[in-house]
Each structure stands twice: as C-alpha cells, then as structure tokens.
Amino acid sequence: MTCIxxxxxxxxxxxxxxxxxxxxRGLPLAASARDEGPRRPPNIILVLADDVGYGDFACLGNPIxxxxxVDAFWSQSVRFTDFHVSPTCAPTRSAIMTGRHEFKNxxxxxxxxxxxxxxxxTTIAQFLQSKGYSTGIFGKWHxxxxxxxxxxxxxxxxxxxxxxxxxGQTYPGSCGDAPGNSNINPALLxxxxxxxxxxxxxxxxxxxxxxxxDARRRTDKPFFAYIPLNAAHDPHVVPLAYYRQYLGKxxxxxxxxxxxxxxxxxxxGALLHKLDEWSIAENTLVVFMTDNGGxxxxxxxxxxxxxxxxTPYQGGTRVPSFWRLPSAFKGGVDCRALTAHxxxxxxxxxxxxxxxxxxxxxxxxxxxxxxxxxxxxxxxPRRVLFTHVGRWGRGQAExxxxxxxxxxDERWTLVNNAELYDLATDPGExxxxxxxxxxxxxALRSEYDRWxxxxxxxxVNEDAVGPRLNPxxxxxxxxxxxxxxxxxxxxxxxxxxAVERR
Numbered sequence: 001m002t003c004i005x006x007x008x009x010x011x012x013x014x015x016x017x018x019x020x021x022x023x024x025r026g027l028p029l030a031a032s033a034r035d036e037g038p039r040r041p042p043n044i045i046l047v048l049a050d051d052v053g054y055g056d057f058a059c060l061g062n063p064i065x066x067x068x069x070v071d072a073f074w075s076q077s078v079r080f081t082d083f084h085v086s087p088t089c090a091p092t093r094s095a096i097m098t099g100r101h102e103f104k105n106x107x108x109x110x111x112x113x114x115x116x117x118x119x120x121x122t123t124i125a126q127f128l129q130s131k132g133y134s135t136g137i138f139g140k141w142h143x144x145x146x147x148x149x150x151x152x153x154x155x156x157x158x159x160x161x162x163x164x165x166x167x168g169q170t171y172p173g174s175c176g177d178a179p180g181n182s183n184i185n186p187a188l189l190x191x192x193x194x195x196x197x198x199x200x201x202x203x204x205x206x207x208x209x210x211x212x213x214d215a216r217r218r219t220d221k222p223f224f225a226y227i228p229l230n231a232a233h234d235p236h237v238v239p240l241a242y243y244r245q246y247l248g249k250x251x252x253x254x255x256x257x258x259x260x261x262x263x264x265x266x267x268x269g270a271l272l273h274k275l276d277e278w279s280i281a282e283n284t285l286v287v288f289m290t291d292n293g294g295x296x297x298x299x300x301x302x303x304x305x306x307x308x309x310x311t312p313y314q315g316g317t318r319v320p321s322f323w324r325l326p327s328a329f330k331g332g333v334d335c336r337a338l339t340a341h342x343x344x345x346x347x348x349x350x351x352x353x354x355x356x357x358x359x360x361x362x363x364x365x366x367x368x369x370x371x372x373x374x375x376x377x378x379x380x381p382r383r384v385l386f387t388h389v390g391r392w393g394r395g396q397a398e399x400x401x402x403x404x405x406x407x408x409d410e411r412w413t414l415v416n417n418a419e420l421y422d423l424a425t426d427p428g429e430x431x432x433x434x435x436x437x438x439x440x441x442x443a444l445r446s447e448y449d450r451w452x453x454x455x456x457x458x459x460v461n462e463d464a465v466g467p468r469l470n471p472x473x474x475x476x477x478x479x480x481x482x483x484x485x486x487x488x489x490x491x492x493x494x495x496x497x498a499v500e501r502r
Contacts, residue, residue: 003104003120003458041222041352042325043284044128045213045271046344048096048228049264050089050140053294054318055303056261062301064249065258069269073288076324076331078373083321085292085341087310087389087404089165090115090142092291092341093228097123097143097154099345099364101386106460107143108390108397111164111171113464116144117154122360124345125155125224131354134216134223137161138209140230145174145471152192156226160190160208163472166233167201170473173466173494178476179484183230183237187476194479200239202231202260206267210274217280222352228291232260236296250300257296285325285351287344293317306429312387312406312415313429323373325351335376338410340385342366347373384409384444386451397459407448412437414444466494 055062059071086092090110091102098105098121106118117123125135136158137151142165144150151159163169163177167186170176178187178194183201187194190208197204209227216223231238236256243259250258268288275281293316298308307313321339324331328351343366349356350368371378389404402417411424420434420441434441467474469484470492477483490496 043222044224045286046226047288049290050229050233051295052232052290055301056297067265069265077322079334080321080339081334081336083339084317085319087316095341096344099342099366103455104458111175113173113466114461116149123154128224129155131352134221136212137226138205139228170491172496176470179473202263232257254296282326287323289321290319304428312404329373333376335372337380343369384447407444412440
C-alpha cells in the first residue's frame with residue numbers, strides 16, 4: 001500500500017474533520033465590521049522559537065525570565081493551552097509545512113537524511129504561493145539541505161537561512177551548515193548565495209524578515225513570513241550583554257539560554273511595533289509558538305509537566321501557541337481544546353479564503369482552528385494525537401514501534417504502550433493507572449496500531465545515504481574557496497557513525 005493510500009484509509013477510519021473557510025461562522029476574514037468593503041486576504045506571520053518550552057515565558061508562570069513582548073502579545077491573543085507539536089525540531093517543522101504527521105513525510109529524525117521532507121508533499125508555502133501570496137523564510141529550515149529539498153524549491157520566494165539543524169553543525173551526509181559558522185557573524189544563504197554577516201543570528205533573521213515585510217506591504221499581494229529561529233537551540237553562543245542579567249540567578253548555561261529567549265522577545269516586540277506603525281496589524285495574522293518541549297530551562301520551571309524535548313510526555317510536546325488577528329477574532333482568551341501543529345496548514349488556508357481540494361485535501365490531516373479562534377468554546381469533536389520520538393537506526397523502525405511513543409485524546413494518554421495517565425486528574429503524568437483502566441489502554445493501543453500501519457509505507461528516508469560533503473559547506477567553498485581537511489571529511493562521511501545530538 002502506498003503512503004497516500006494508507007493515509008486515505010487512515011483518515012476514513014478515524015473520520016478526521018477538516019474545516020475549511022466556507023464552514024467558518026461570522027464575518028469574512030477579508031473584512032471587519034468597520035470596513036466599507038473587502039480588503040485583501042490577511043497577511044500571515046509565523047514565529048517559531050527553537051528548543052523553547054511552555055515554561056520559558058513569564059506570562060506562563062516562569063519566575064525568572066523577562067519576556068514583556070510575548071507577555072503583551074499573550075494578553076492580545078487566543079491562547080491554545082493544550083497545543084502539541086512533535087518532540088524534536090525537524091519533525092515539527094515537517095508537520096507545520098504539510099498539515100500531517102511528520103512520519104507521513106518520511107521525517108523520523110533530525111539528521112542522517114531522515115530530516116528530509118519528501119518532495120511529493122505540498123507545503124503551506126506552495127499552497128499560499130498558488131493563492132497569490134508572497135512567501136519568505138528567515139531562519140532555520142531543517143527539512144533537507146540538498147538543492148532539491150531547500151525552501152526555494154518548496155514554495156518560498158525569499159530565503160534567508162542557515163543549514164542543518166543549528167548554526168555551525170556538521171553531521172555525516174547532507175545535514176550541516178557552512179564551515180566554521182557561529183551564532184555571531186554567521187554566513188547565511190540568501191536566495192542561493194552566501195552572505196557574510198555582522199551581528200547576532202536572531203537579530204539578523206528578524207531584521208531581514210522586517211525589511212522583506214516592509215517591501216511586501218507596499219504591493220497588492222498578501223504575504224506569508226515564516227520566521228523559524230535557531231534560538232534558543234544549543235550551543236548557547238550569545239553576546240554577554242544579552243544574558244548578563246541572569247547570571248547568578250540560574251546556572252550559567254541556563255542564563256545564556258534565557259538571554260537568547262529575551263533577545264527573541266525583544267525582536268518580536270520590535271516586529272509587532274512595525275506592524276502597528278505601518279497600519280497593517282489589524283489584517284495580519286501573527287502566530288507565536290515553539291517547536292518542541294523545554295530544554296535548558298526545565299529544571300527552573302516546566303509548568304508542572306513531566307518530560308522535555310525528545311520525550312513522549314506532555315513536557316516534550318505541549319508548547320505555547322498564541323494567535324492574533326484583530327480583523328477576525330478577539331484576543332485575551334484561552335482555548336482548552338486539544339490542538340496541534342498539523343492544524344496550522346488548514347487554518348492558514350482558511351485565513352487565506354482558500355479551500356483544500358484534491359490531493360492537498362487528502363494530504364492534510366489537521367483541522368482548521370478558525371471556529372475555535374472565533375469562539376474558543378466551540379464544539380470540537382474528540383480526536384486522537386500520535387507522538388513518536390523516532391530517531392531509530394537504519395532498518396529499526398518496527399523494533400521501535402512502542403519505544404518513546406504516546407497516543408492521547410482529550411483525557412487519556414498511553415505512553416510506551418505501558419503507562420496510562422488520566423490527564424484530567426494527573427496532568428503531570430505521575431500515576432500510572434493502566435491496571436485500573438485496561439479497557440482505555442486497549443482502545444488507545446488499537447488506534448495506535450492502526451496509525452502505525454498507515455505510516456509504514458511513508459518512511460521513504462529509511463535507507464537514504466547522503467553525499468560525502470555537506471551541501472552547504474560545498475556551496476560555501478565553491479563561492480569563497482577552500483575545502484575540508486581530513487578530520488572534517490571524516491565527520492561528513494555518510495558511511496561513518498555519528499554521535500546523536502538533540
């Protein structure tokens with residue numbers, strides 16, 4: 001059975017509901033009650049912080065960190081309080097881009113070619129581009145560094161990115177960044193050409209995004225700006241001035257981590273100020289979220305959750321998700337519905353006033369969030385979410401079926417096929433009640449088993465072997481000269497084992 005056929009069968013079995021723009025109650029998104037006539041479709045901005053958890057913001061209870069811009073945005077937004085992503089970087093990005101579980105895209109890891117997004121999938125950028133949107137990405141792509149997988153081939157008009165899963169990374173095969181790169185003064189790939197920069201990475205990405213948005217707002221086309229940052233992923237290389245205020249309050253590494261987050265907050269606030277200054281905030285959907293559970297800050301504050309990045313517990317997948325579009329819905333409210341990254345594609349499509357048809361409708365597994373955005377108490381049918389950390393070795397998928405995984409609905413979560421938690425009474429997943437509710441575990445296990453069978457034909461990267469040179473390094477050397485020494489060649493050799501990085 002092919003991946004598409006398996007996906008179609010799975011969608012039929014579980015009757016996933018896809019709500020498109022035509023089903024949304026209330027005013028058309030292209031106009032507000034104050035408008036005399038329709039306006040162009042809303043602009044869309046998605047800011048995605050890296051390795052930042054639910055508990056890493058002051059507005060969500062962190063007692064140490066200062067995040068005034070995100071806090072203010074929180075007060076203006078619809079806040080999804082039970083919003084889930086994948087447990088690691090590339091898988092979440094894959095699900096956001098396609099509206100379906102990352103395994104359906106062949107993405108089961110963050111390295112070893114298993115981070116490559118299948119070219120057969122349609123990305124949200126391609127979809128919005130086809131509907132007349134200008135599209136730009138500024139930051140971390142992490143869905144394939146070879147030419148055929150880069151964002152300029154996946155629907156983005158403007159690209160300003162680093163390589164690999166972090167600035168300066170080197171892994172065997174294709175996943176890696178420009179040689180000798182750092183968060184400070186990095187070489188960044190701008191529309192296929194490297195630029196040697198001066199400045200700190202997050203500042204550079206926001207500056208480029210803001211400049212691009214400024215140019216796009218002067219045209220007659222709406223825009224989609226995707227700002228997937230590499231901060232606050234390790235290594236925590238950040239200017240002292242950005243984290244000095246946390247030294248002595250938390251461990252030094254956490255201080256740097258918090259400094260990176262506070263810098264994100266400052267840049268995010270500056271971007272929001274520009275939207276107001278340009279009088280486009282009213283008709284611009286802004287989404288702020290993170291890509292997986294917490295990392296360097298979980299020992300300080302983890303919002304009462306168990307687990308962190310690279311785990312299937314709540315602390316590995318539950319993230320902040322704040323949405324603001326003044327022309328379409330009111331903010332300052334929480335929504336407790338079970339929601340996920342796979343819902344972003346159909347929601348953006350609905351915001352753009354576009355229906356999902358044909359192959360795209362069959363691809364997308366998520367639901368439009370617009371009914372919830374317009375009324376957080378709207379009816380939201382039961383759903384089941386599937387989490388798997390992945391990261392198995394070549395040929396080991398079946399042996400890992402029940403390792404580092406979970407399946408959950410609104411109340412229950414079955415972890416590793418052996419632990420059952422009642423999230424209504426035990427959100428911290430501290431009391432395994434599988435012996436008390438074997439029928440619940442059996443039902444969730446059955447749903448998980450059917451899902452597992454549906455993803456097996458989609459694991460297209462399991463036997464992939466990468467090139468002997470990281471493509472970003474090869475492109476850099478072609479532009480500036482130079483080449484690898486013996487040690488670097490060995491590190492890039494796809495036949496050599498590598499130490500897994502988170």
